[in-house]
Amino acid sequence: MQAIVFIGYIILGLFQLAAVMAGLEDWVGLHWIIAAPLALFIAYIPLVGTVVGMFGAVTAWHWSWLQAGGLFFGPFVVILIIAIVSGALESRR
Template sequence: MPQKIAFGVFLTMGVVNLLAVQAGLTQGLGLHWLPALLLAVPVFYLRYVGSIAGILGAVVGWQMSLPLAVALFAWPALVYALMRGAAEAAAWRAARRAA
């Protein structure tokens, strides 16, 4: 069940990111929605470039505030960092107890 939830969140975030990039290209460059969508696909596929383009697209295309756009697209990385840090701390504590 957690894998299905994670997949749903990942899929939803990907679609939102793609639509944000498309909205930014439509609003910022004045493109029709279809060419903007076709340009958005390879841009959003690149990990960091796509996230930055999603943030800019949300600000330009959806008139979202910059902090809100950053929070929208950065929370998965923050959650991952917290989980990774907790796992590293647990491994460190286990190694100390074993020694």
């Protein structure tokens, strides 16, 4: 189970990194060779990486804002739901 979660986390991170890179390429007009290392740096700045990544998903990939938000905030929502459900189930015992 841990391996599946780890692989999912890596895949999610690659999609988020690609969205940041697409945002830099589309917004600033950078070549991918320059955008790739810059995206690695920007992706780990919490607020800036999220904003640039969401912008990249919306403008470069033509996603809706809801889809882009799901890419960046979806895992938090899933974890929150699991925590609430597990807490409710635990309180019944």
